[in-house]
Amino acid sequence: MRIAIVDGYTDEPAGLGVPPYLGIYPRYAYGAIKKANKSAEVFYLTIDDLRATFEGENGIATRNKTPNFPETKKILETADVIVYIGGLHTPGKYLSAVPSQVDEVAKFLKPFKGVKILGGPAFMGSAHAGGTKVTSRELLLAQTVFDHIVYGDLEAFLFDYLQDPKDADPFRFRDYAELRDYAIIGAEVVRQFPDFPDFVIVEIETQRGCPKAMGIGGCSFCTEPVRYRTVEDRPVEDVVAEVKALYDLGVRHFRVGRQSCIFSYMARPNGRVPVPNPEAIEKLFAGIRSVAPHVKTLHVDNANPAVIANYPEESIRIAKALIKYGTPGNVVAFGLESADPKVAKLNNLNATAEETYEAVKILNEVGGRRGYNGMPWLLPGINIVFGLPGETKKSYELTFQFLKRLLDEGLMVRRINIRQVVVFPGTPLWHLRGKVKTEKHKRLIQHYKYKIRHEIDLPMLKRVVPVGTILRDVRAEVFDNGLTYGRQIGSYPLIVGMPKKMPLNRFYNVMIVDHGYRSITGIPVPVNVNTESPKVLQYLPGIGKKTAVKILSKRPFRSREEFFETIGNEKREILEEAITL
Numbered sequence: 150m151r152i153a154i155v156d157g158y159t160d161e162p163a164g165l166g167v168p169p170y171l172g173i174y175p176r177y178a179y180g181a182i183k184k185a186n187k188s189a190e191v192f193y194l195t196i197d198d199l200r201a202t203f204e205g206e207n208g209i210a211t212r213n214k215t216p217n218f219p220e221t222k223k224i225l226e227t228a229d230v231i232v233y234i235g236g237l238h239t240p241g242k243y244l245s246a247v248p249s250q251v252d253e254v255a256k257f258l259k260p261f262k263g264v265k266i267l268g269g270p271a272f273m274g275s276a277h278a279g280g281t282k283v284t285s286r287e288l289l290l291a292q293t294v295f296d297h298i299v300y301g302d303l304e305a306f307l308f309d310y311l312q313d314p315k316d317a318d319p320f321r322f323r324d325y326a327e328l329r330d331y332a333i334i335g336a337e338v339v340r341q342f343p344d345f346p347d348f349v350i351v352e353i354e355t356q357r358g359c360p361k362a363m364g365i366g367g368c369s370f371c372t373e374p375v376r377y378r379t380v381e382d383r384p385v386e387d388v389v390a391e392v393k394a395l396y397d398l399g400v401r402h403f404r405v406g407r408q409s410c411i412f413s414y415m416a417r418p419n420g421r422v423p424v425p426n427p428e429a430i431e432k433l434f435a436g437i438r439s440v441a442p443h444v445k446t447l448h449v450d451n452a453n454p455a456v457i458a459n460y461p462e463e464s465i466r467i468a469k470a471l472i473k474y475g476t477p478g479n480v481v482a483f484g485l486e487s488a489d490p491k492v493a494k495l496n497n498l499n500a501t502a503e504e505t506y507e508a509v510k511i512l513n514e515v516g517g518r519r520g521y522n523g524m525p526w527l528l529p530g531i532n533i534v535f536g537l538p539g540e541t542k543k544s545y546e547l548t549f550q551f552l553k554r555l556l557d558e559g560l561m562v563r564r565i566n567i568r569q570v571v572v573f574p575g576t577p578l579w580h581l582r583g584k585v586k587t588e589k590h591k592r593l594i595q596h597y598k599y600k601i602r603h604e605i606d607l608p609m610l611k612r613v614v615p616v617g618t619i620l621r622d623v624r625a626e627v628f629d630n631g632l633t634y635g636r637q638i639g640s641y642p643l644i645v646g647m648p649k650k651m652p653l654n655r656f657y658n659v660m661i662v663d664h665g666y667r668s669i670t671g672i673p674v675p676v677n678v679n680t681e682s683p684k685v686l687q688y689l690p691g692i693g694k695k696t697a698v699k700i701l702s703k704r705p706f707r708s709r710e711e712f713f714e715t716i717g718n719e720k721r722e723i724l725e726e727a728i729t730l
């Protein structure tokens with residue numbers, strides 16, 4: 150039996166599977182297939198393999214010119230089963246890999262004879278931009294191309310299907326006991342990931358469902374409680390066993406990000422705000438580190454700020470555990486969505502502006518210190534959603550003023566993510582869809598986005614990574630228009646533009662020399678002052694055009710002393726580590 154898994158990439162409120170992330174779905178699918186049929190040949194292809202293979206043939210420009218899997222066409226021709234995984238619920242900006250949608254993949258897969266199965270969040274549709282309403286169009290199209298659409302858990306369906314197709318129920322969910330083997334066996338698929346082993350980060354699941362939604366219902370727009378109506382915490386031993394399997398294969402970057410709130414892992418239900426369980430989280434991360442001692446990245450993702458603000462003692466213990474066992478540059482994304490209490494009430498949002506402020510303060514106190522990779526250890530991120538029902542002009546101003554307060558009080562926020570709300574069928578927002586404000590407030594939204602980018606993001610970035618900071622292990626990923634773009638591997642890494650052509654897929658240490666609204670400019674260090682181009686030299690802090698000319702006229706320098714005497718010894722402190730001869 151030959152089976153092809155096509156990863157169209159996934160992005161959901163509580164889970165990411167867009168490269169360099171390898172998400173949970175392909176891994177679990179692979180594991181379920183192998184558990185059901187040990188001798189099955191399973192091929193992992195990405196949507197970029199298909200784009201390069203088929204669009205390339207037609208002479209259409211592709212994002213990646215060469216398929217990572219040159220045998221793509223042959224694999225699809227001979228596959229008995231083709232499993233497509235996709236679904237984009239929280240669209241973002243992607244640096245090099247762009248998620249697919251059903252229209253695109255349908256075009257590629259239609260000619261092949263194998264049984265076609267669609268899994269992942271794609272059955273609810275995909276939103277390629279904020280401010281849209283997801284209709285049933287994608288699902289209708291999917292029904293014409295795929296033999297089976299899986300609404301429950303893909304891995305459960307695949308396991309049953311391979312035992313006996315008649316018994317496979319596309320609505321079946323598995324529990325964590327069933328998942329255990331799939332996750333461990335499925336780790337092996339990482340070997341087929343295009344950038345394995347150096348440039349892959351795996352998303353790890355600890356919980357499904359939303360504890361806050363269990364207490365008082367979900368946020369109006371969110372798909373997580375629609376898919377998972379109860380909350381299930383994954384046992385520590387199972388998470389650790391999966392991490393061990395991945396680590397033993399060579400994976401060194403992990404994000405424990407597949408959960409709605411890491412601070413609510415194994416928490417006690419308690420209405421709106423569950424009571425956190427620091428012992429369980431310490432046990433979880435200590436366990437991970439015991440089997441993966443030399444991880445390069447161990448990050449997390451979402452947290453509910455209401456939990457942190459209402460249980461500060463427990464939350465400080467949790468934050469300290471994330472720092473003790475994790476790695477710097479870690480980010481906890483807080484879903485504030487709106488600082489307007491009226492909007493919060495109408496949309497059943499999870500935290501108030503005051504609670505979010507308290508949570509930001511707590512994380513800054515515990516995690517604001519700079520770590521060995523150049524980034525602060527653990528910072529909050531803030532998620533904002535524009536266009537929610539109930540919004541007025543005042544709502545945008547309240548949200549802006551909330552962010553301004555954080556800035557004015559010297560606090561750090563790693564990232565402010567502003568999305569326009571997407572309406573998904575099945576969510577409470579679907580019933581309020583006539584009141585969504587993305588169209589009506591189009592100009593207001595644009596205005597406040599611009600204002601936040603300029604007046605908050607820019608000074609905030611300057612605070613988080615001041616000029617002269619050296620970020621370690623920045624992977625060069627894309628070259629475009631004279632700039633090489635790179636980022637560290639982790640949760641919400643900063644995108645660094647380097648003003649020269651650098652060999653891609655290598656790690657560099659980069660000195661930050663300038664700031665944009667959402668990205669930064671950096672130059673790879675150390676810079677050889679005897680050979681570097683004047684264009685790059687003048688980016689160094691304290692070296693403008695004039696000093697660059699002076700450097701050129703005095704080259705070659707025979708000692709560092711000679712160099713610093715030429716440019717001024719007062720610059721030595723900031724440039725000491727940045728130059729070489």
Ligand code: SF4
Pocket residue numbers: 162163359360361362366367368371372373374409453484499
């Ligand atoms: S807190 Fe709200 S946005 Fe977050 S997972 Fe729960 S329902 Fe979704």
